[in-house]
Amino acid sequence: MKRNIIILATATVMTLANAATAQAACFAEYKAKRDNPLELFYDVAQISGPCTKANARAQLQQMLARQGLTLLKVLSVKNN
Template identity: 45%
Template sequence: MKNTFAPLLIALAMLALPAAAQADCFVEYKAKQDSPLRLHYGILAIGGSCPSGSQAASMAQDRLSAGGWVLLNVLGLSETTPSAKMKANAGDYYLRY
């Protein structure tokens, strides 16, 4: 009896893995530094489902300020992994903060 349930349990566990792997919220943002003026576009990940826009902005600002950056605006929130083009556009600022 144990042998018939083991493959079923393994199959169910494998189905649950992709859902757990996509549990992050990706935040697209623009930020700046002054003196001299520097701008960047980036993407950061927040664990769990996406919060409200104002909560995401607050979380992003906290992370960016540690690096001396000021959040200009949040461009978007998504629970899907960013495309290769978005990753390339973010460059060094993809998941940096």
């Protein structure tokens, strides 16, 4: 019985560790611009959801539009 509890506890800890790894932060590196006068920006932002360029593009376009910026390009996405 004691052995079963140890095995169950170990499996639980490993499952929680895998879940924490799956929740790793995702960062997108991008270029943006503002017109009149022209200003160019390079920055890195944390995004939620899948760590893909398509997801980053969708989130960044909304976030940057609120700041009066236009997304030019998502350069890369990386999990941390």
